[in-house]
Amino acid sequence: MNKYEEFLKQKQVENVDCGLVKIPELNPMLFDFQKAIVSWALRRGRAAVFAGCGSGKTPIQLEWAKHIPGNVLILTPLAVSYQTKREGEKFGIEANICRSQKEVRPGITITNYEMLDHFDSEYFKGIVLDESSILKNFTGKIKTKLVEKFRNTPYKLACTATPAPNDHLELGNHSEFLNIMPSNEMISRWFINDTMQFGSYKLKAHAIKDFWNWVSSWAVCMRIPSDIGFPNDGFVLPDLNEIKNIVRVDQTKNRNGQFFRIPDMSATGMHRELRITAKDRANEVKNIVTKDNECYLIWCHTNYEADELIGAIPEAVEIRGNEKDEAKEKKLLDFVDGKTRVLITKPRIAGFGLNLQCCHNVVFVGLSYSYETYYQAIRRCWRFGQKYPVNVYIVMANTEIDLYDVIMNKRKAHNEMQENMFNNIDSINVLNKNLELTFDYEKKIEKGSKWEMKLGDSVELTKKIESNSVGFTIFSPPFSSLYIYSDSIRDMGNSSGDEEFFEHFNYLIPELLRVTIPGRLCAVHCKNLVYYRNQNGSAGLRDFRGEIIRYFKSHGWDYHSEITIWKDPVIEMQRTKAQGLLHVALCKDSTISRQGLPDYLVIFRKWAKTESENEIKVPVNSGDKEKRFDFYIGEEGPKFTQESDPRNYSIHVWQRYASPVWFDIRQTNVLNRKAARESKDSKHICPLQLDVIARAIHLWTNENDLVFDPFTGIGSTGYEAIKLNRRFVGIELKKSYFNQSVENLREVEKKKNQKTLFNYAEPETQAKLENDPLEEDLI
Numbered sequence: 042m043n044k045y046e047e048f049l050k051q052k053q054v055e056n057v058d059c060g061l062v063k064i065p066e067l068n069p070m071l072f073d074f075q076k077a078i079v080s081w082a083l084r085r086g087r088a089a090v091f092a093g094c095g096s097g098k099t100p101i102q103l104e105w106a107k108h109i110p111g112n113v114l115i116l117t118p119l120a121v122s123y124q125t126k127r128e129g130e131k132f133g134i135e136a137n138i139c140r141s142q143k144e145v146r147p148g149i150t151i152t153n154y155e156m157l158d159h160f161d162s163e164y165f166k167g168i169v170l171d172e173s174s175i176l177k178n179f180t181g182k183i184k185t186k187l188v189e190k191f192r193n194t195p196y197k198l199a200c201t202a203t204p205a206p207n208d209h210l211e212l213g214n215h216s217e218f219l220n221i222m223p224s225n226e227m228i229s230r231w232f233i234n235d236t237m238q239f240g241s242y243k244l245k246a247h248a249i250k251d252f253w254n255w256v257s258s259w260a261v262c263m264r265i266p267s268d269i270g271f272p273n274d275g276f277v278l279p280d281l282n283e284i285k286n287i288v289r290v291d292q293t294k295n296r297n298g299q300f301f302r303i304p305d306m307s308a309t310g311m312h313r314e315l316r317i318t319a320k321d322r323a324n325e326v327k328n329i330v331t332k333d334n335e336c337y338l339i340w341c342h343t344n345y346e347a348d349e350l351i352g353a354i355p356e357a358v359e360i361r362g363n364e365k366d367e368a369k370e371k372k373l374l375d376f377v378d379g380k381t382r383v384l385i386t387k388p389r390i391a392g393f394g395l396n397l398q399c400c401h402n403v404v405f406v407g408l409s410y411s412y413e414t415y416y417q418a419i420r421r422c423w424r425f426g427q428k429y430p431v432n433v434y435i436v437m438a439n440t441e442i443d444l445y446d447v448i449m450n451k452r453k454a455h456n457e458m459q460e461n462m463f464n465n466i467d468s469i470n471v472l473n474k475n476l477e478l479t480f481d482y483e484k485k486i487e488k489g490s491k492w493e494m495k496l497g498d499s500v501e502l503t504k505k506i507e508s509n510s511v512g513f514t515i516f517s518p519p520f521s522s523l524y525i526y527s528d529s530i531r532d533m534g535n536s537s538g539d540e541e542f543f544e545h546f547n548y549l550i551p552e553l554l555r556v557t558i559p560g561r562l563c564a565v566h567c568k569n570l571v572y573y574r575n576q577n578g579s580a581g582l583r584d585f586r587g588e589i590i591r592y593f594k595s596h597g598w599d600y601h602s603e604i605t606i607w608k609d610p611v612i613e614m615q616r617t618k619a620q621g622l623l624h625v626a627l628c629k630d631s632t633i634s635r636q637g638l639p640d641y642l643v644i645f646r647k648w649a650k651t652e653s654e655n656e657i658k659v660p661v662n663s664g665d666k667e668k669r670f671d672f673y674i675g676e677e678g679p680k681f682t683q684e685s686d687p688r689n690y691s692i693h694v695w696q697r698y699a700s701p702v703w704f705d706i707r708q709t710n711v712l713n714r715k716a717a718r719e720s721k722d723s724k725h726i727c728p729l730q731l732d733v734i735a736r737a738i739h740l741w742t743n744e745n746d747l748v749f750d751p752f753t754g755i756g757s758t759g760y761e762a763i764k765l766n767r768r769f770v771g772i773e774l775k776k777s778y779f780n781q782s783v784e785n786l787r788e789v790e791k792k793k794n795q796k797t798l799f800n801y802a803e804p805e806t807q808a809k810l811e812n813d814p815l816e817e818d819l820i
Contacts, residue, residue, distance in 0.1 A: 045500060045548050052530050052541065060086025060196065061108065068104050070132050072097065074271035078261055079104045082198055087219040089173070089199040089260035095396070095425030096263065096276065098200040099128045102169045106149045107134050109196045111166025115151045116187075118172050118394035119366060120373040122151045125171065154183065155366060162190045172394035173199035176214035188218050202420065209242060212256060221259050229538045231255075251535070253462070268463065279401075280430040281423055285445065288325045290318050290438045304440040311444070315407055316345055318438035322406050323349035325436045329404060330354060330383050336400040338376075339385045340392070340418045342409050350385050350406060357383040360390055376400070388418045397421040401429040406436050408444045412451035482531060483776060487783045489790045492759050492769040496779040498531045499751035499772045500545075503552040506770065509657050511556045512746030515737050515758055517566040517729040518546065520585065532774055539583065543592055549751060551596045556749065559649035560658040562601060562741050565589055566729045568640045571619070580621075586641050598645035605702045606733060610637025612708070639702075642733060644741075661743050670694035674736040676705035698740055706732045712757040712785060735761040742767055756782030763789045 061083045067076045075097050082088040082105050092098050103125070106113035115136070117125055122138050129136040129149070136149040141159040152160065154175060162168075168191045170176070176184045176199070191197065197219050209232065213224035222230075231252040232242040244252055256262070265273050292302040294317065304314040323346070330337040331354070339357070341347050347359055358381045360372050373391060376384045377399050384400075392414060400422050408415060423431040437445060485496035495502050519534035519542070529535065536542035553563055570583040590600050614622035614637075621635035649655045663669045668691035675697065697705075710731045734757055738748060744766045750758035753771030755778050762769040763786065773779040 048544065048548070049530050052535070052545070060084045060088075061110075065108055068100075068132055068134075071100060071104060072266070072271075072275075074263075074266040074269060075101050075104075077269065077271070078263075079108075081261060083108055085259065086195065087197040087221065087259070089201075089215050089219065091201060091260055091262045093264045093425065094202050094420040094423075095398070095427070096266070097425075099125055099171070099396075100132050102171060102198055102200050103129050103132060103134045103136065103149070105198050106136075106167060106169055109167035111196075112145075112147055112164060113149050113167035113169065113196075114160060114162075114165045115149060115169040115171060116154050116157065117151060118175075119153055119155070119390065120370040121171060121394040122153055123370060123374055124377070124396055125151050153366065157186065157190070162194060165191075165194060167196035167198070168194045169197075170199045170201075170218070172201050173215060173218075174201040174211060174393065176211060176218055184214050184218075188214075191218070192220070202417075209244065212260075216259065219259060226538065230536070248535075262463070264463070276425045278423065278425065279427050281419070281433065282430055283433045283435065286325055286329070286434055286436045287442070288318070288321045288436065288438050290321050290440060292440065302440070306441060306443045311410075311441075312343070314438070314440055315343070318407075318440065319343075319346050319349045322346070322436050322438060323353040326350060326404055326406050326434075327353040329434050329436070330357075330402075334382070335402055336376075336379070337383045337402045337404055338397060338400045338422060339383065339404045339406060340388055341385060341406045342387060346406050347385055347387075354383055354385075357385050360384070360386040362387070362390055388414045392418045392421065395421050396424070396426075398424060398427045401427060401431045402434070403431065404434045404436060407441065408435065408437065408448055410444065410447055412448050412455060415448055416452075416455075482529060482774070485779070489763075489786055491763060491767075491790065492771075492786050494753065494756070494759070494779060494783050494786065495770070495772045496774075496776060497772065498774060500531075500548045500552065502772045503549060503556065503751055506552075506556045506749070508555050509558050509654070510747060511749045511770075512558055512561055512659075512661075512767075513738065513742045514553055514557065514563040514749045514751070515566070515734060516564075516750045516752045517754075518589075518752055520568065520570060529774060539585070539588065543588060547592060547596075550593055550598070553751070554597055554647055557647045558657060558659060559647055559654040560660075561647060563593075563598065563645045563647070564737050564741070565593075565643045565645070566640060566733065567643060568638055571638075582635075582638075586643060589643060593643075593645045597647075599648055601644040601646040603644060603701075604642040606640035606642065606706050606730075607702055607704045608637055608639050609708065613637045640733075642737065659743070661741055661746075667691075670698075670739070673697070674739055675703075675732055676707050698736060703733070703736075706730050712755055712760055729757060731757060731761055734758050735765065738762055738765050738767060753782050754778050756785040759786050760789050763793060766793075 064080045064083055067079055071079065078090055078092075078101055082090065082101075090098060090101060092101075102115060106115060115122075115125060126136050126138055134149070136151050137144070137146055138151045139145050139160075140152060140156050142161050142164065145160070145164065150160075150165075170187070176187065199215050199218060210224065210228075213222075213227040216222045216227055217224045228242055231245055231248040233245050261269060263269050266276055267273050294302065302317075305311070306314060326339060330339070339350060341350060344361070347361065351357060351359055358372055358376070360369050369390065372381070372384070373395065375381045377397065379399060403419060403422055405415070405418070419431070419433055423433075435445065482498060483496060487494045519532065519536075533542055533545045536545060557563060567586050567589055570585045572581045572583055594600055610622055613619065619635075620626050621633055622637060626633045649658055663671075668687045670691040671687065673694045708730060711729075712731060738761055742748060742765075745768060747768045747770060748758060748762040750769075750771045753759065753773040756771065759769040759771050759782065769786070771782065773782060
């Protein structure tokens with residue numbers, strides 16, 4: 042295997058098992074699927090278990106902790122510690138509940154997250170996070186504390202219900218806690234900023250398979266046992282009956298001079314309406330819970346709702362946030378043990394981790410805008426092992442129905458996304474997964490009279506181009522990890538960040554130098570990139586352009602010149618929703634504001650260093666001492682006409698071309714790539730405008746020179762080279778782009794061969810180009 046292939050193999054994300062080599066005999070009380078998960082997690086050493094509510098995560102984590110060679114700490118939500126200890130007793134596993142390090146004895150220690158600061162992490166060889174969704178907050182204090190405190194703990198297990206598939210940051214935080222990959226690196230490798238929702242990220246379309254393969258290597262994801270290849274015996278959820286109770290309220294109260302009250306149910310204004318209707322909703326809840334003697338769990342969101350409920354249902358027991366943890370735990374255990382018939386509490390207090398199968402009647406006295414809160418609160422009772430159908434009563438005023446509609450829409454989207462997640466993750470084979478990297482890729486060559494297109498890896502195929510044969514190279518490289526065009530490991534856009542990208546790019550740069558005719562140029566289209574606070578820890582700019590210059594110079598290229606290409610900051614703001622370009626940010630604090638990001642065309646020159654190389658040099662000129670240019674490429678041409686004053690016309694063209702800033706590049710003049718899009722492609726329009734390509738070729742090449750583009754895409758460079766009577770060779774890794782580029786090159790070659798010459802010198806031809814189906818205004 043050569044060095045390049047060795048590098049590609051290193052790009053593949055591999056997680057090496059760091060757990061037990063020999064798996065001991067496991068508790069016979071465990072189900073087979075639970076044994077398989079425990080064995081896998083012990084072998085992995087650091088793993089996550091995402092399993093449905095009631096599937097036995099508690100015995101799984103206890104059995105895992107039992108076999109870890111050293112002391113293990115299990116962190117749980119409030120009151121879950123006692124349920125965990127009870128579960129351990131059922132399985133014959135001893136575990137001690139402690140509130141500080143002083144109480145710890147050798148073996149398994151259980152405590153609440155609230156007690157975390159009272160323990161010495163160095164004492165423990167293993168750590169278990171029960172309900173590890175506590176890691177959800179990307180920059181939260183608890184997440185940061187857990188990552189730092191247990192960074193050096195050798196054995197780690199994170200357990201929670203199946204994560205929200207659209208909350209990818211939660212997965213990144215799990216990965217960081219488990220010492221697999223930092224969250225920001227995960228985002229850089231597989232995600233792009235969601236321009237429709239500021240501060241959010243979405244999976245790069247081509248990265249979906251690779252991302253979920255990676256998740257599969259360190260996490261088992263299971264809704265039901267059959268997801269990982271086991272029978273579902275005994276693991277069938279009971280029926281869920283959701284019952285809407287609409288309370289008609291008097292809208293003539295608090296109407297502020299209006300004929301009737303129009304409620305503001307926005308996320309910020311809804312509490313005014315909820316406060317007004319709290320008493321009516323509490324009375325309806327009273328009617329529900331007093332109709333029989335069954336057990337009821339009532340979820341509210343505010344203290345004023347709890348106050349109305351206690352007033353309406355005197356026998357109810359309330360758990361409130363300002364109570365001591367011991368009091369909260371006792372009330373929860375009394376409810377589990379049947380000593381309390383009606384319990385009132387909030388989802389943020391008891392909505393996670395608890396097994397409340399003792400109750401099958403759930404009442405929501407109103408809703409919030411959080412679907413996760415609603416889902417988790419229901420799953421305390423609606424879980425595997427529940428013997429009865431679960432009744433969920435949703436009590437709301439007629440003025441609050443919008444909240445219910447929002448939750449139901451979020452549920453639909455969540456279910457669709459979760460289904461998509463399970464379709465993409467290799468659940469059945471995850472427990473014995475061994476990811477292998479395939480280096481194979483499709484190769485193909487298509488030719489025209491003046492062009493040649495190569496399908497394949499740009500590094501390997503550039504090696505096959507003859508030395509000192511290329512007159513001019515121009516290309517737009519993958520912008521580090523900003524864009525991803527394919528799921529191939531050979532795609533430079535498939536990089537974890539700038540360091541890996543440039544390590545990959547470094548294999549191509551010397552080959553570009555070798556193939557270039559001495560004295561000729563290479564133009565790289567690029568831009569500086571942005572650091573995001575949520576992704577990179579701080580906000581600012583990355584000097585991507587500067588790095589390109591440094592790497593090219595290190596391989597013997599000379600930094601020849603560069604052009605700044607003006608970009609409209611308003612269009613950038615609309616496309617990226619960047620905070621630094623928002624007027625509202627300017628008004629709030631102008632230090633947040635920044636300028637728009639221009640493009641750059643950075644030009645490098647290969648100087649002849651030997652006599653033989655000097656003999657190969659071919660100057661670029663028109664052969665006419667009086668003039669160099671007889672037409673202009675750009676939005677507005679020079680004042681002189683070529684016919685009346687050809688010399689001054691050429692001078693003015695040169696003056697415009699020589700400007701360090703090109704203001705008149707038509708931003709939307711790009712080759713239409715719609716036909717090249719595949720259903721899973723990320724939406725990305727080629728950033729290199731046709732004007733930039735054509736002007737550079739016009740300026741720095743002779744007719745019949747060979748123009749080269751190692752990242753051809755759909756053929757923009759070749760398209761312009763053929764129009765200007767140059768030859769072209771291009772390389773493209775992605776097959777759909779390759780096919781489209783071949784089609785575009787054949788089309789432009791066909792037009793060149795028609796009677797009317799297809800170039801920039803004829804105004805009547807330019808008029809026809811406005812309707813050319815291959816060139817379309819795209820924003």
